[in-house]
Amino acid sequence: MTDARHGLTITEVRLTPVLVADPPLLNTQGVHQPYIPRLIIEVTTEGGATGLGETYGDTAYLALAQPLAGALIGRSVTDLNGLPELAAEVCGDPPGATGAGAVDVGGLRGVRTAGKLRLSVLSGFEVACLDAWGRTTGLPVHALLGGKVRDRVEFSAYLFYRWAEHPGGRGEPDDWGAALDPAGVVAQARRFADTHGFTSFKLKGGVFPPDEEIAAVRALAAEFPGRPLRLDPNGAWSVPTSCRVADELADVLEYLEDPTSGTAGMAEVAAALRGARPGASGRAGLPLATNMCVTTFDEIAEAFARDAVQIVLADHHYWGGLRNTRELAAVCRTFGVGLSMHSNTHLGISLAAMTQVAATVPHLDHACDSHYPWQTEDVLTERIGFSDGRVDVSDAPGLGITLDRDRLAALHRRWLADDGGLRDRDDAAAMRHADPGWVTPATPRW
Ligand SMILES: O=C([O-])C(=O)C[C@H](O)[C@@H](O)C(=O)[O-]
Numbered sequence: 444m445t446d447a448r449h450g451l452t453i454t455e456v457r458l459t460p461v462l463v464a465d466p467p468l469l470n471t472q473g474v475h476q477p478y479i480p481r482l483i484i485e486v487t488t489e490g491g492a493t494g495l496g497e498t499y500g501d502t503a504y505l506a507l508a509q510p511l512a513g514a515l516i517g518r519s520v521t522d523l524n525g526l527p528e529l530a531a532e533v534c535g536d537p538p539g540a541t542g543a544g545a546v547d548v549g550g551l552r553g554v555r556t557a558g559k560l561r562l563s564v565l566s567g568f569e570v571a572c573l574d575a576w577g578r579t580t581g582l583p584v585h586a587l588l589g590g591k592v593r594d595r596v597e598f599s600a601y602l603f604y605r606w607a608e609h610p611g612g613r614g615e616p617d618d619w620g621a622a623l624d625p626a627g628v629v630a631q632a633r634r635f636a637d638t639h640g641f642t643s644f645k646l647k648g649g650v651f652p653p654d655e656e657i658a659a660v661r662a663l664a665a666e667f668p669g670r671p672l673r674l675d676p677n678g679a680w681s682v683p684t685s686c687r688v689a690d691e692l693a694d695v696l697e698y699l700e701d702p703t704s705g706t707a708g709m710a711e712v713a714a715a716l717r718g719a720r721p722g723a724s725g726r727a728g729l730p731l732a733t734n735m736c737v738t739t740f741d742e743i744a745e746a747f748a749r750d751a752v753q754i755v756l757a758d759h760h761y762w763g764g765l766r767n768t769r770e771l772a773a774v775c776r777t778f779g780v781g782l783s784m785h786s787n788t789h790l791g792i793s794l795a796a797m798t799q800v801a802a803t804v805p806h807l808d809h810a811c812d813s814h815y816p817w818q819t820e821d822v823l824t825e826r827i828g829f830s831d832g833r834v835d836v837s838d839a840p841g842l843g844i845t846l847d848r849d850r851l852a853a854l855h856r857r858w859l860a861d862d863g864g865l866r867d868r869d870d871a872a873a874m875r876h877a878d879p880g881w882v883t884p885a886t887p888r889w
Pocket residue numbers: 468469470549550551552647675677734785786787788
């Protein structure tokens with residue numbers, strides 16, 4: 444559908460892959476690369492508005508984004524319900540998609556299927572279209588989604604075990620120092636709390652044997668009594684280990700995130716946790732959250748029927764956009780499942796999009812995750828700030844952000860200069876710079 448009457452017809456789509464500095468953050472698969480690929484999408488309309496979107500920038504995503512960009516010319520930015528069909532038509536099957544049960548090596552985001560890759564790409568276009576539509580009409584994106592129900596969105600501090608620097612001095616230096624034990628984790632949390640006002644804390648686990656991570660969470664609980672805490676080992680533990688950690692930390696955790704891999708294992712852990720608390724209803728035990736076993740609409744039925752997860756971490760990138768995130772929220776609400784938000788390395792465009800959609804979801808009962816405080820580089824003229832751990836919901840047209848073309852060009856030049864070694868995020872390959880024999884650990888790791 445074109446929309447010439449309102450100047451909403453798309454006349455140009457620009458794709459700019461970039462490499463963004465990322466600190467040496469550890470997870471169960473390895474360590475973050477010194478630079479991580481992202482794709483910046485600009486959609487320009489006949490009326491002269493340019494909307495911004497952002498998504499994964501790895502080569503498999505770029506391969507899908509190119510045909511989709513071409514196919515959007517001449518369509519309206521309002522034609523969002525047609526995007527999935529268009530993507531299916533023009534994108535074909537992406538390279539690198541794998542079947543059920545496969546795990547995405549870079550992002551720890553569950554299965555990597557052709558459909559999910561397409562959704563991850565089209566979400567960036569959807570956001571850019573909404574931004575252009577909002578800029579044209581003078582409305583914020585949240586208004587196009589039905590309106591905000593809150594003025595500020597709460598985020599949690601995303602704590603990582605980390606090294607002081609990347610192996611071999613690669614990447615951009617920072618002054619965080621290493622965090623490899625409970626004291627380091629607490630110091631990191633304290634700095635996040637003092638700088639951004641965060642009052643809830645998530646520790647990325649699956650890095651050290653569970654007892655060390657239990658000690659780190661206990662240290663956080665001692666430093667921040669009564670504050671919501673989460674631990675996420677990205678499916679690294681067996682069912683018995685998951686149950687043991689849950690029992691040891693049940694009094695201080697808000698939720699336990701993806702302790703074990705797969706819906707069946709999560710269901711076993713959830714059932715055991717309910718059983719461990721006599722008289723507890725399905726929701727009364729320590730809740731389990733996921734961004735790994737419920738990552739597509741197809742995965743919902745089994746997980747909810749088995750009561751495998753009590754909280755889903757939405758991510759508009761791989762769920763297919765802001766409107767699909769709201770659909771996911773509605774399904775969760777229907778089944779009494781809670782909602783929170785997952786994050787991967789991202790820039791300000793995605794943070795703005797996350798904030799806009801989060802503002803419209805009534806039952807977002809938990810602070811959202813965001814990697815953004817770790818990102819020292821951005822493509823915006825002004826960084827988005829956190830105060831009291833919250834981001835103000837912009838009421839300016841579209842996403843309420845401005846692209847810094849010089850910054851974008853500089854980060855794109857870095858991508859162009861790369862020999863290909865960093866264009867696909869691979870945390871295990873990054874780890875091999877420190878430990879040449881490293882391979883992605885099999886799960887369960889403990
Ligand atoms: O499980 C999660 O929360 C994530 O997948 C978030 C990130 O991918 C995180 O694990 C990372 O970047 O190392």
